[in-house]
Amino acid sequence: MTLIDAVGARHIPDPAARIVSLVPSITELLCDLGLAAQVVGRTGFCIHPADMVKKIAKVGGTKDVNIDKIRRLAPTHLVVNIDENEKPTVEALAELVPHIIVTHPLAPRDNLDLARLLGGVFGANAAADAWCTQFEAEYAALQATPKGPPQSMLYCIWQDPWMAVSQDTYIARMMAEIGWSVPQLDDASRYPRFEWSDQLVARIDGVLLSTEPYRFTEAHADALERQIGKPVHLVDGEMMSWYGSRSLAGLRYLRQIANGNLLA
Numbered sequence: 001m002t003l004i005d006a007v008g009a010r011h012i013p014d015p016a017a018r019i020v021s022l023v024p025s026i027t028e029l030l031c032d033l034g035l036a037a038q039v040v041g042r043t044g045f046c047i048h049p050a051d052m053v054k055k056i057a058k059v060g061g062t063k064d065v066n067i068d069k070i071r072r073l074a075p076t077h078l079v080v081n082i083d084e085n086e087k088p089t090v091e092a093l094a095e096l097v098p099h100i101i102v103t104h105p106l107a108p109r110d111n112l113d114l115a116r117l118l119g120g121v122f123g124a125n126a127a128a129d130a131w132c133t134q135f136e137a138e139y140a141a142l143q144a145t146p147k148g149p150p151q152s153m154l155y156c157i158w159q160d161p162w163m164a165v166s167q168d169t170y171i172a173r174m175m176a177e178i179g180w181s182v183p184q185l186d187d188a189s190r191y192p193r194f195e196w197s198d199q200l201v202a203r204i205d206g207v208l209l210s211t212e213p214y215r216f217t218e219a220h221a222d223a224l225e226r227q228i229g230k231p232v233h234l235v236d237g238e239m240m241s242w243y244g245s246r247s248l249a250g251l252r253y254l255r256q257i258a259n260g261n262l263l264a
Contacts, residue, residue: 003120006104015123020075022085029244033124040073065089105243107173138251145258147179151205158214161193171241178258201228212237
């Protein structure tokens with residue numbers, strides 16, 4: 001198997017690797033692949049699975065990384081993500097850590113390559129294959145679920161300023177699995193800023209407020225619905241945006257949404 005990451009770097013198997021993960025969803029996947037004992041560092045946002053990650057040293061956040069702590073842990077491998085981690089930080093860590101694995105899933109089925117990459121590098125091929133079988137079953141169940149009519153839904157991740165997701169994101173492609181699309185906004189970035197206007201509201205069927213990274217609540221949803229006069233729903237940000245292990249639950253969550261049950 002050729003083990004190539006998101007930036008085209010080739011990796012070789014190293015079952016004795018010492019791993020620092022700076023990506024919460026990937027820390028969870030590494031643990032679920034039976035690799036928790038080899039994960040020597042993780043961010044404070046790596047909270048799943050709770051019983052395993054509490055034994056792993058924290059090295060800061062996804063962006064405010066404590067480089068000195070990582071140096072002391074002497075990892076052989078660092079796992080990062082293009083969206084989650086900042087390039088200057090990763091470049092600085094590349095001077096300390098021999099192997100940097102860059103990830104960038106952009107669609108649900110990218111989880112298959114992600115699991116096989118990590119399983120292949122860290123000697124957990126059998127566990128990765130088993131996980132992929134679970135994913136395929138969940139994905140097939142979602143494909144078999146009747147979908148409602150296509151809808152344009154603005155998926156919001158922040159306010160003050162208001163920010164949404166573009167079509168070129170994992171979240172948007174999760175939504176596309178049930179026939180939902182995100183509107184094109186004036187800001188062409190992947191996570192565009194926007195302002196509410198009558199023209200924008202007229203172009204959408206509803207709004208989704210994510211529980212992360214901004215902690216939107218039902219109170220936010222109720223207030224915004226009164227303001228714009230369109231349906232506003234609170235959605236579980238982990239279910240919609242966490243790739244890796246949580247994508248299994250995420251696919252089930254999409255089935256609930258397709259069946260008319262929006263749960264936060």
